[in-house]
Amino acid sequence: MSQKRYAAITGAGHYVPPNVLTNADLETMVETTDEWIRTRTGIRERRIAAPDEFTSHMSTAAARQALANAKLAPEDVEAIFVATCTPDMIFPSTACLVQAALGAKRAYGYDLSSACSGFLMALDAGATAIESGRVQNALVIGAEKLSAVTDWTSRDTCVLFGDGAGAVVMQPSERPGMRSSYLGVDGHQADILFLPAGGCRLPASEKSVQEHQHFIQMAGRETFKVAVNTMVGAAQQALARAGLTEADIDWMVFHQANKRIIDAVAQRLGDGTTDRAIVNLDRYGNTSAASIPLAFSEAVADGRIQSGNKILMVAFGGGLSWGGAVVEWL
Numbered sequence: 277m278s279q280k281r282y283a284a285i286t287g288a289g290h291y292v293p294p295n296v297l298t299n300a301d302l303e304t305m306v307e308t309t310d311e312w313i314r315t316r317t318g319i320r321e322r323r324i325a326a327p328d329e330f331t332s333h334m335s336t337a338a339a340r341q342a343l344a345n346a347k348l349a350p351e352d353v354e355a356i357f358v359a360t361c362t363p364d365m366i367f368p369s370t371a372c373l374v375q376a377a378l379g380a381k382r383a384y385g386y387d388l389s390s391a392c393s394g395f396l397m398a399l400d401a402g403a404t405a406i407e408s409g410r411v412q413n414a415l416v417i418g419a420e421k422l423s424a425v426t427d428w429t430s431r432d433t434c435v436l437f438g439d440g441a442g443a444v445v446m447q448p449s450e451r452p453g454m455r456s457s458y459l460g461v462d463g464h465q466a467d468i469l470f471l472p473a474g475g476c477r478l479p480a481s482e483k484s485v486q487e488h489q490h491f492i493q494m495a496g497r498e499t500f501k502v503a504v505n506t507m508v509g510a511a512q513q514a515l516a517r518a519g520l521t522e523a524d525i526d527w528m529v530f531h532q533a534n535k536r537i538i539d540a541v542a543q544r545l546g547d548g549t550t551d552r553a554i555v556n557l558d559r560y561g562n563t564s565a566a567s568i569p570l571a572f573s574e575a576v577a578d579g580r581i582q583s584g585n586k587i588l589m590v591a592f593g594g595g596l597s598w599g600g601a602v603v604e605w606l
């Protein structure tokens with residue numbers, strides 16, 4: 277009988293653009309205040325990519341760091357999965373552009389679109405590819421240039437988003453690093469968080485531009501409510517599939533949409549505390565598919581996440597879509 281193959285994250289990396297946009301800067305752009313943004317969201321500042329800096333560039337920078345940390349060369353890479361809702365272009369995929377930039381000559385790859393849940397969908401794809409024996413390693417990237425699809429005249433959304441990228445390398449392991457994965461979607465509420473134009477339903481036109489249809493649109497209050505309940509459910513499913521309880525978890529790396537959502541989910545899951553929740557949205561805002569790998573990579577780099585730690589990842593986003601995963605950092 278052949279032995280079961282396991283997958284593990286063996287390296288992480290991240291990249292954020294140097295340009296910082298503070299809440300004070302936003303006060304000069306729309307009718308808002310630093311106090312409102314901080315108390316309602318927890319965000320203080322976010323990073324904004326340069327006009328000639330794209331999702332593929334940020335992905336490549338994060339990927340290089342993840343490969344170096346996993347002690348792999350670009351020529352070793354066999355698969356590249358990029359989760360993004362802001363690809364450089366509709367096609368070719370961002371994964372192709374990353375493949376070329378890295379010089380990953382042996383790799384195949386594709387983009388995966390699942391808004392803020394994209395990274396956990398891509399992580400599942402990476403783990404499945406490794407566990408099946410089809411590849412020996414995979415680069416899993418979450419990256420966004422949300423500033424390109426943000427309506428900078430709408431205070432409802434422009435205070436929330438930022439740009440950045442995170443990446444992990446996955447490889448076969450003797451013990452399961454990827455302890456569980458639970459994913460879900462429900463298109464019935466597709467219209468509470470979406471980007472209407474640019475696809476075949478509403479191709480770019482003068483009208484679509486005038487009506488600001490190429491920007492993210494969100495019913496914030498509705499999204500908030502569904503997000504908390506759905507994330508708690510996804511976390512419980514991921515824990516159950518891993519045969520673990522919340523008490524076994526060392527760190528919680530949740531999608532960084534709103535500090536109040538992170539706190540509410542962490543409190544409802546466990547002992548009412550939020551100490552184990554890793555938070556970086558105060559510095560980066562909501563970076564959609566990049567937020568979980570960015571927070572994970574930072575926590576590995578600064579030594580908070582240690583060998584043997586079990587990490588609960590939970591995401592929620594447009595689709596609606598959601599996911600939970602339990603990962604052990606071997």
Ligand SMILES: CC(C)(COP(=O)(O)OP(=O)(O)OC[C@H]1O[C@@H](n2cnc3c(N)ncnc32)[C@H](O)[C@@H]1OP(=O)(O)O)[C@@H](O)C(=O)NCCC(=O)NCCS
Binds near residue numbers: 533
């Ligand atoms: C967007 C969000 C921060 C808004 O916070 P909220 O507490 O729900 O605020 P509301 O939408 O109820 O708005 C409250 C008031 O603040 C106003 N407001 C909205 N944005 C504002 C801003 N940037 N500055 C000042 N006032 C603002 C609203 O107009 C509203 O005014 P009104 O009461 O006079 O109508 C919050 O709903 C949220 O985080 N939603 C979920 C985001 C998310 O999870 N996304 C999914 C994953 S990507």
